[in-house]
Every structure is written in C-alpha cells, then in structure tokens.
Amino acid sequence: MIREGLDGLVCDLDGVVYRGSDPIPGSVGALARLAAEGLRIVFATNNSESTVDQYLAKLGGLGIEVEEQQIVTSGVVLAEVLAQRGVAGQKALVVGGEGMVEALEGLGVSILRDPSSTKADLVVVGLDVSFDYQMLTRASIAVREGATLLASNADASYPVSGALWPGSGSILAAIEVASGRTAEVMGKPHRPMMEAVAKRLDGASRIAIVGDRPDTDLAGGVAMGWATILVLSGVTSPEEVSGLIPPPDLVLGSLAELVDA
Numbered sequence: 313m314i315r316e317g318l319d320g321l322v323c324d325l326d327g328v329v330y331r332g333s334d335p336i337p338g339s340v341g342a343l344a345r346l347a348a349e350g351l352r353i354v355f356a357t358n359n360s361e362s363t364v365d366q367y368l369a370k371l372g373g374l375g376i377e378v379e380e381q382q383i384v385t386s387g388v389v390l391a392e393v394l395a396q397r398g399v400a401g402q403k404a405l406v407v408g409g410e411g412m413v414e415a416l417e418g419l420g421v422s423i424l425r426d427p428s429s430t431k432a433d434l435v436v437v438g439l440d441v442s443f444d445y446q447m448l449t450r451a452s453i454a455v456r457e458g459a460t461l462l463a464s465n466a467d468a469s470y471p472v473s474g475a476l477w478p479g480s481g482s483i484l485a486a487i488e489v490a491s492g493r494t495a496e497v498m499g500k501p502h503r504p505m506m507e508a509v510a511k512r513l514d515g516a517s518r519i520a521i522v523g524d525r526p527d528t529d530l531a532g533g534v535a536m537g538w539a540t541i542l543v544l545s546g547v548t549s550p551e552e553v554s555g556l557i558p559p560p561d562l563v564l565g566s567l568a569e570l571v572d573a
C-alpha cells in the first residue's frame with residue numbers, strides 16, 4: 313500500500329494531469345480526492361514556457377483548485393536561484409521565449425539584444441523555436457569568454473500532437489558542444505528543482521513523486537529518497553517498463569488509479 317503514511321505528493325503535469333489541453337481521464341477527480349484526504353500536493357513541471365498565473369488558469373479551467381505556491385516550473389526555479397545569487401545589473405544573453413526574458417528583467421538583469429555583442433555575464437537557455445546558427449554562435453562565444461551557462465531544463469524532446477519535437481535540451485546540447493562547457497540545469501531531475509519542491513513540502517514525513525518520464529520525474533525522486541510512481545498516460549509505453557533501472561516503486565495506468573493504490 314504505497315499511500316500508507318504518504319503526506320506529500322509531487323505531481324508532474326504533462327502526461328500525468330493532462331496531455332496538451334485535454335485532461336487525462338480521471339486525473340481531476342483523483343487530485344480532488346487525494347487533497348481531500350489530506351495529501352499535500354505540489355505540481356512540478358520542466359516546461360518554462362508558461363507563467364505560474366497561466367498554470368493557475370489552466371488547472372482552474374480543468375476544475376483543479378490550486379494555490380500559487382503549489383506550482384513549480386523550471387522558470388520559477390531559475391528565477392529563485394538567480395535571485396539568491398544577486399544578479400541585478402548583470403547582462404544576459406537569452407535563448408528562450410518572452411516568459412524567460414520577463415523573469416530575468418524582473419530580477420534587474422539587462423538583456424543583451426545587440427546581435428553583434430557577446431559580452432554577457434549569463435547565457436540562459438530554454439525552449440526557443442527561433443533558435444538558429446547565429447544564436448548558437450553568439451551563445452557559445454559568450455560562454456567561451458566566461459559567461460555562466462544556465463538552462464531551465466535539459467529535456468531532449470516534448471510531445472506535440474502525437475510526435476516528439478526537439479526540446480530545450482536539444483538546443484542546450486548544441487551550445488554545450490559548441491562552447492565546450494556544461495550548463496547548470498534547473499529542472500527535474502536536477503538539484504535546484506528538487507530542492508525547490510521539497511521546500512514547499514517542508515514538514516512532510518513521506519513524499520512520493522508521480523510522473524510519466526523516468527529520466528526526469530523518477531530519477532529526481534530517487535535522488536531525493538522519495539517513493540516513485542510511474543504513470544503510463546504520457547511518454548512511457550508499457551513495453552518500456554521492464555527495462556527501467558531502478559524500477560519504479562509503483563506503475564499505474566494513470567493518476568486515477570492512485571486513489572485506490
């Protein structure tokens with residue numbers, strides 16, 4: 313009985329609660345039941361495209377009542393880490409969307425927009441659909457000249473209408489190879505996001521993480537000593553389960569099954 317004594321749940325979003333804009337059948341009701349039974353839930357996503365407010369609106373639209381503190385994105389973690397370091401006044405070259413630019417500007421970082429300049433203190437990488445050779449060149453030169461390389465997440469791909477599209481990890485890999493340096497990555501399974509989530513569950517005595525990706529969700533849980541629950545409603549197929557090392561503590565068809573697990 314995995315739920316025995318469980319008082320904290322870290323829940324991935326895409327592939328667990330919804331796929332794109334469609335809720336995964338049973339997930340909304342299951343979250344309401346688990347919360348009503350006293351489980352503290354934090355939603356953790358490596359996606360840094362949307363803001364916390366946008367997630368609040370999206371989850372609210374599905375009928376899931378959540379508070380701001382319950383949502384942790386890799387963009388939120390990036391902002392928390394940079395705020396702790398005191399980056400006001402620094403210059404950043406951003407490979408990412410407007411959300412990332414806004415978050416950095418909110419910390420007093422100035423964004424390097426001149427395409428001929430590579431004089432940056434930080435190179436910050438997320439998903440950027442307009443990423444091209446010129447940006448790869450600027451980012452790798454900036455890093456070689458001493459800029460700190462940071463990334464919101466290193467997910468190789470993400471699912472779009474039945475296909476896998478290159479994720480920010482694919483862009484990051486190009487910059488790492490070109491610059492000869494390895495980035496500090498914020499998202500699951502890396503330490504910054506795992507610790508940001510643990511902080512929000514402070515005081516919980518037994519925590520489980522539920523996700524659809526072994527290399528991010530489950531690996532992050534293992535690193536924290538949490539119970540791991542794999543759901544097959546996302547990117548992992550039933551055929552892949554037997555090859556997973558270490559094996560998840562529990563494998564479910566979907567989140568709905570956790571209510572009775």
Ligand SMILES: [Mg+2]
Nearest residue numbers: 324326327524
């Ligand atoms: Mg997922």
